[in-house]
Amino acid sequence: MLKNFIKISWRRIKADKTFSFINILGLSIGLTITILLFLFVLQERSFDTMYANKERIYRVIFNTSEERNNEVWATVPAALKPAAAIEIPEIQKSARLWDHDFGKTASIEANNQQFTEQKLYYADAEFLDIFQPEFIYGNSKSALERPNTIVISESTAEKYFGKTNPIGQMIGIDNKQKMEITGVYMDFPANSSLDGNMIASFNSIGFYDDPTWGNASFETYFLLNEQANRTQVTKKMQQLVDANVEKEHQWYTLSLQPLEKMHLYSSDIKSAFSSKTGSIEEVRNFSLLAILILLIACINYMNLATARSQKSTKDVGINKTLGASSKILILRFFTETGFVTLLSIFLALIFTVLAIPFFESIVGVDLSTKFLWSSEFAIALIAIWMITTLIAGSFPAFHLSKFSPMEVIRSGTNKNSFTAILRKGLVIVQFSASVILIISAIVIYNQLEFMRNKNLGYNPDNTVAISIAAVNSEREMQMLRNEFESLSEVSSTTMTQGFPGISVSGRSLYRNMNSDEAMSLQTNRTTGGIVETLQLKLLAGKDLPATKQEGDSIVDVLLNKKAVEFLGMEPQEAIGKNLIAQLGPNAYVIGVVDDFNFSSLRSPIGGYAFNNGFEPLQYMLVRFESEELPATVEKFRSKFAEVVPSSAFDYTFLDKNVEQMYSRDRRTATVALIFAGLAIFVACLGLFGLAAFMAEQRTKEIGIRKILGASITGIIGLLSKDFVKLVFFALIIAFPLAYWFAYKWLQEFVYRIEINWQIFLYAGLIALLIAITTVSFQALKAAISNPVNSLKND
Incomplete structure (x- = not known):
């Protein structure tokens, strides 16, 4: 019996190639995305499982x-x-x-x-x-x-x-x-x-x-x-x-x-050493994305299956008349769905293998292909197959099989039937999910653009940090600095312990000698020129001195505004004050700079102090102006080799370091944009198939309307308006859900965009335009067909 059901399924696929192609392709794309995201989740959850204890x-x-x-x-x-x-x-x-x-x-x-x-x-x-x-x-x-x-x-x-x-x-x-x-x-x-x-x-x-x-x-x-x-x-x-x-x-x-x-x-x-820190939120978001897209693909299948099922109602009635029980018909429908799903999974596995290199490039993670052959993946794949089959095949299996033979045979194409209402509901759910993905992708993109363009309080562009950790003496460092400053491209230099975006020393700043109240203070040993090189805004006082005499125990400090506010002072008032900040007894404020984002925009600005204390200098910061970046870097390399021939040349551009802080967010945005596009494509496949079905069902009606003088535009509008209504209902559902998701994600950032109403307008227009374009193609095809062909059988 099962063998016969499989044969029937294959015959139905061949008999209705358009619907079958749309079904299998849409399901395959949804399953491909699900498998890729599942591989990513498996990879992330497999971390550190290899250690015996x-x-x-x-x-x-x-x-x-x-x-x-x-x-x-x-x-x-x-x-x-x-x-x-x-x-x-x-x-x-x-x-x-x-x-x-x-x-x-x-x-x-x-x-x-x-x-x-x-x-x-x-x-x-x-x-x-x-x-x-x-x-x-x-x-x-x-x-x-x-x-x-x-x-x-x-x-x-x-x-x-x-x-x-x-x-x-x-x-x-x-x-x-x-x-x-x-x-x-x-x-x-x-x-x-x-x-x-x-x-x-x-x-x-x-x-x-x-x-x-x-x-x-x-x-x-x-x-x-x-x-x-x-x-x-x-x-x-x-x-x-x-x-x-x-x-x-x-x-x-x-x-x-x-x-x-x-x-x-x-x-x-903070301060973790590993370069491979993951995020449970990212895993959860990608898992949710996989579920959404699989849901869209399953709805796509269910929509087309319910549409096709109306063609086979008489077949069901005949089978029941000849003695087929509801259980047999349920098994038949689930077998057909399982067969189509199985074909889709095989196609999805081929797509997955082809897509892995591209997926790895956008998520920045090397996926281990061994997971494709692991027992966990096999179990997950079987689970996906069973769940997809159960979800996608549930309606035709349980709805059609329960009718009596006469009820099935007499069933028409009433637009208010349960089948029609279900299809409309599924389209609404499908487009709601698509709109949520569109809005989420737009919000993530806008937040990243906001962070990229935000004034950080310093200028990381055209500034390179060159490692001087291997330079043996202050004399060599000064020689190297002089060599860099002799280049026409260089406008300023300074030597530092670190730079914004990387960890420096952590200390505590106290209000006074008798106070227990303290704030965290990042301290960065620096030579003169830091204000000009980082293009900081000096609010009061002056920059650190260019040189410091050997044996000088006084530590000059350049505080940021946040630290001065903690001290309860105005910038000018803080100049000359003795600083209680674990920098020694002779630390004095000589300047105050405006606040700048020395850390990620996820974190509030804290206290920061440049000083000429006693920690090792690790970097030469060089600000330059040049349109020939490779040539300029080569000049830096050459000067470095002249002064420090026994050390490798290592450098970092400050703007690239800032970008690196948001690599995970860019990854999420890229995945959301690409997969949102694919989800919309899958939804459009279903809409295209439904539009074709609706046009086929109303062929004679269209023919009569054309004979009575209906225009092409009027017929296109007639066939499109029902789908447009469904998209509007989808927007009503999607907007509050999308707002909630976007709001929760933005809470991770101290500095963030406002969720603008225009985002929802754009998302709605995009969804509406896509739906109208998809449906209009089939509507136009029906509208321009010869009415004689549609009526000749009557």
Whole structure:
């Protein structure tokens, strides 16, 4: 019986090629998008599942107080690890991780060649015990026990030393430190939050012997024993803080984040080292998008199936007259739907394989094709097939099969029938979903344009940050600065610890010596020229001095307006004031600049201070004017090589760094725009098929109207007006839902657009225009046909 049903299904597909093509294509596109988004979700949810002890690995999280905006950091004090290892018996292993020079690019000398490395970390020896990376050369148990030892990834070893075993080779870091290679490990998988290419021994860094509770700069991981209770460990960590930090200085608490939550639940956590932070909101949004598009595709199928079902009502009546039961007919309709869905899935899998490279390029994630052959994907595909078959085949299966033979045979094409009403309802739902996608895409695009064009309070254009971490002396730095300033393209330079968009030092600013009230203050050691180079607006005072005498203990500070407001002063009033901000006893304000967005527009502007203190200078900021960018960069490279021949040239454009902060939002916008377009295309396929069906059903009516003098325009209007009404109903439903979704998404940004009524107008006009254009094609075809052909059978 099932074999016969499949044969009947295939015959029906061949007999009605137009409807079958639209059905299968629309469903295939919807399934392709669903599969691609499902692969992305699988990839994101697979992060960090490869570690043997994943259920017992936790990262310690640093939660700041309300005075510091309740920020959450991934870095904690260095003293926590040794104290917790002794005082908390539930901890089996513990390890700290430090990003080289607080995230700065390292200059590497290996095999008499110069390289740059962005993923160099320092870690306690237990780090390798906790995560157990697979070693190709060396012994993971002892590889990081000695100072000045380092382990490197397989790809890094090949890059530096070719195919040879590099154990025992020496590499230089920043022209300051020599490290012995003691191991080579297999590259961390693409779906691992750990992304280190090089891991050096923690006891190689200078402050290893004197860990403190006041400087939160280290990611710290615990491997708990099997009987450990997470809540109890958290309480014991707080007891350690109470025992070592005075109450008035306790501006933070500590908590534990499971490894399995690290990738998707860290988008709001600051100072995390991994470059592969995901977002649970993005996963949820993409999952919702997949459901919406699959729903549109299923509705598309149901609409066309109900339209086609009216052609087969007599067939159903005959079958019931000959003794076919409702159960048999239900099985037949579900078999037909399942057969079409199965064909669509096979076609969707082909589309998916072809589309993966394009999809990877827009989401910025390498999808592992192994998921296509995994049991999870197979189960999900079967589930999608069954759900799609159930949804798409439910109406013809349950509605038509329940009628009596005479009722089915006599059923006409009454426009007020349940079938017709259902079709209209499905069109409304379909276009509501499409309009929601259109509005969401427009809102995301407008927000990104707003962020791209917003005045940040400084000018990142035509400014390059060149790494000078490997420059050995202040004299060499000044020589390099002079060489850059000798170029005609260069208008100003400065040397800094960091620049807007990257992390610098975090300190606390107090109102006065006797106050416990403080605000978080980002401090950035800088030489003179910062105001001109970043084109900051100076509100009072002056820029930092060009030079500082050796032995001068006074720290000159350039505060932003936000910090001055916290002090309760006007900009001019703050000049000359002694600053209590952990910059030493002799820190004085010499200038005030207007507020600028030194972080993402998702965050409010906080306190910021440029100063000429004592932290290392890491970058040369160079402002230039040139239309020949490659030639200008080559000049910078040449000047750098003259002064620092033993270091690799590494640079970053400030405007590109700003763009990078919103890469995830651009990705969401691109996916929304492309898939909204595809969803509308699928909806139009269904509308096109329905318009063709309606025109076919009303062929004789159109012929009579034409004979009685009806114009082509009038007939097009007659056939189009019902669909236009449905689109208007869809807009009424879609607008409030789209507003709610857009409003929720925009709340993630401190600086955001207003949801303008024009967005809804444009979306409505787009949906209306698409619907009219789609329907009008079929209406015009019917209107210009010869009326004789439609009436000759009567």
